[in-house]
Amino acid sequence: MLIVKAGGGLSISMEAVADDLARVVNQGEQLVFVHGAAEHTNAVSEALGHPPEFVEGRNGLTSRRTDRRTLEIFLMVYCGQINKLWVEALQKRGVNAVGLSGLDGRLVRGTRKSRIRVRKGNRWVMIRDDWTGTVDHVDTRLVQLLLREGFIPVLTPPALSHDNEAINVDGDRIAAHMAVSLQADILLYLSDVAGLLRSYPDESTLISSIKPNQIDQFIDLAEGRMKRKVMGAKDALQQGVGEVVIADGRVEDPVTKALVEAHGTHIG
């Protein structure tokens, strides 16, 4: 079982990733695909006159300020435009994809952080109408049903809160929870960097392998979204996932390069 997460950067080629995913599926591999759409969402938000805003939370991590209008734009781009373009790209290649968000069939449950404390300059202010949250649980019943019948699930945020509202959650965390729940052999993150770099953005400093007992020291090295991926990798490995790979999604044959030719950063 292989879980592939493609990031939402504009430099990731949908055509190249879909080509390689089709090859993997045609080889008989069980696949669950997860994708983001962050940069596309930024572009549509700008075009609709509701420009994106990012806030820094208490944990030092940055997230998208998500008022209800932003949440609707998020649904448009993640679940509409990008999810269905992935499904179309896979269908064109003979893969019988089914696109789903975390809302559908209560696939991904999370906790809404209805009040978040964020930094404004050097002050901390409370925001009360936010629709972000954390991923708590992935229910694999629908996914396993689809896999058993030969469909390939194509998943995207948002998640469903415990009050049954759509919430903006991190797609990397959905992929990690999915990998744990399905006890995947490999969790592969394709993003717009070559992997974890000792000295970002110098790609000659790529770290090609990390043993489980070394992860903590590398978490400190990572920044931003990469930090989340490495933290997620640690959790996933501790909970039974075979290997986590962080690799370049901007190249031809990105899955093959990462898994067969050992490109990127291999953790586990």
Add this chain to the structure above:
Amino acid sequence: MLIVKAGGGLSISMEAVADDLARVVNQGEQLVFVHGAAEHTNAVSEALGHPPEFVEGRNGLTSRRTDRRTLEIFLMVYCGQINKLWVEALQKRGVNAVGLSGLDGRLVRGTRKSRIRVRKGNRWVMIRDDWTGTVDHVDTRLVQLLLREGFIPVLTPPALSHDNEAINVDGDRIAAHMAVSLQADILLYLSDVAGLLRSYPDESTLISSIKPNQIDQFIDLAEGRMKRKVMGAKDALQQGVGEVVIADGRVEDPVTKALVEAHGTHIG
């Protein structure tokens, strides 16, 4: 088995329809829900600087001019914003909805009309880059799988062409094909009119009942989208659907009013 199609008019209350659908599902009725998003798509198209355009085809019917940019906006609004808002509204009411487009699992197949002849003033011109099409076939395998496991399918255009491209098709036709394929007892259209009117828009001229052998004379009476619904009703009844109802989607309890209190136009 009940198929309900809610139109994409802004005057249809998602809250009221979802309340009533939840009641129907909680009574143990098997339900497939289909929705449109035409007016929302117009609004987003305007906001994104790609205003909607409607063309009249050889059959006298009007359809949305769908270049590739329009198709992406269509995906955003139908499959993203509106499909997931319906799913969220149903989940809030305890209904375990799964939102799907016709692309997902090859649910709805259609024929792309890559060249269409449309009227421009009093001339006919050929358009070659259009992404509209007809509904040919609904594959109910995925829908039946979901129903068997207690999920409620929430379906929306587009369809998947025979070349595996997304195509803009009529949601009313998807609902009619679905009703035939599942041999539904009732196909209910909720729209922004009270039903078929003898003298549109005078609602006091509502036609409350049409027998199968009277349908042809009423097709001539109907205009625009209503004509398509009545034509679809004829096909559906001939192919085994029990009854087709066209009723008001702008009211409280629209499903109950249509099916229990016999509001709207009942055909069959």
